[in-house]
Amino acid sequence: MNSWSCNGEFKSGTTEFVRSIRARRRYWARSYAGWRRFRRAQPNTAHYALASLERIGRVHTMVTQNVDRLHHRAGSKPVELHGSVYEVICLDCGTSISRESFQEQVKDLNPKWALAIDSLEEGQPGSSRSFGMQQRPDGDIEIDEKFWEQDFDIPSCSQCGGVLKPDVVMFGDNVPRERADSAKEAARNCDALLVVGSAVMTMSAFRLARLAHEANAPIAAINIGGTRADSIISLKINARCGEILPRVLQMGSLAVPSIS
Template sequence: MLDTDVRAALDEMVPVLSAGRFSLLTGAGLSTDSGIPDYRGPGAAPRQPLTYQEFVGSEPLRRRYWARNHIGWATMHHAVPNAGHRAVAAMESAGHLTGVVTQNVDRLHEDAGAVNVVDLHGRFDAVVCLQCGEVYTRAFIAVVLAELNPGFLDAVAAAGGAAAGPDADAELDHEQLIGGFRVARCPLCGGMLKPDFVFFGENVPKQRVERAYAMVDSATSLLVAGSSLTVMSGLRFVRKAARDGKPVMIINRGATRGDGLADVKLEAGVSESLGYLRRRLDQEVAPGAGDRVQ
């Protein structure tokens, strides 16, 4: 249940969001309620993500990455949308959104029923060959990795398991298990395989960025939900909306790099807040429903 102050701040957003269609930028803070850890939320352990240059340039680091990803996939692909994802899909269906730009790779917006979504950083359920460009499902690569590494997941479990990390990663420090892990190659050309999402140090594809800008440009306001805006890939849309004189509202636990540009900043649970906003926006369409909003 949201407290009175949070509800008051959300009520302040409603007239702005209902004045037209708004664009929505989401980050890892939205998916924590689905059991997926984030990088920078309150209580998150410090992390040093593997860069694209490290991935392609070091066989040991690539082996370590795939060993951890093999475990992380086993957890992440079972995640299901939470109330926040469902609220977003409902707001889109009701015509409140120009679209969703998400920094998450978990595809939970789509699983919840959202249609017009830009997966800014890619998607965890696909793998691409860096040599020939062939794209495979991550489920298929999971089978290949299991065949190359029989008993690996059982050995990890016997060694105490591994905690789930962001972006289908896992906390695995058993060097004896990692050292023997066999990495899959492209079945077509033998090339290097990489999950089809944007690593640190890698650029977001231009067409994807342009589509996201179009969503922001066609909106009357921008709502950010669950992102610290630490990386420029998301912050640029906040800066663009602010430059264009469009109201910016942020819901996130903890400070963000966009706080100075926000017309309203709220520190609150993201999924609950989005659910409340959905109900209040429905009320704007159907006056008299206010007593049902909780």
């Protein structure tokens, strides 16, 4: 049994990221500002249930589209199909550094931004000291573009001076071959596929469902709303993952009928 869950992809592709210093400044300024809140996120009941199903041998390979490593925190060891924001990679020489190291470099280059983030967390949003930052209800950070356009410096690769980007698959990018091959192999050889919290809209996800179907493996999905793979799914549970997966864990298994 395999599973993945989807948390969306980045809206701008690597090509734009490389060509446009404005795009890089906008991305890294917002990402830097929101990092403290982002890394405080904790796994939910669905993450823990999946990790437990792995430990008892009910889930053999987990493939996730999420880039937040909450599955890792819950105890899983997934194939990260779309990479992780916890790593930063140089697009020129391939050097990889941790996100925490990158955050420190940004802080050193932009000391006023660190103070601005402190100001935001102290409840003084919108002030000149906070660069006009506003915390949105969904956790995102809004920043007046005049601040990140004029007063935000981005670190370059310490090895070659190249462009650094989060080690994730951005919109329009291809999944790295080794990662894709690992996920495909798991899909071809699974005895059943469980899709968790995903509409399977990306081709990288749909391809795995199609491979499992072609290998005659039954497919179940736990998701609110339709999915791209509905025509080949034999068991659909229209509910929240956090409600269903703990029940599956209690039962010890989930019977998935073959599609007729």
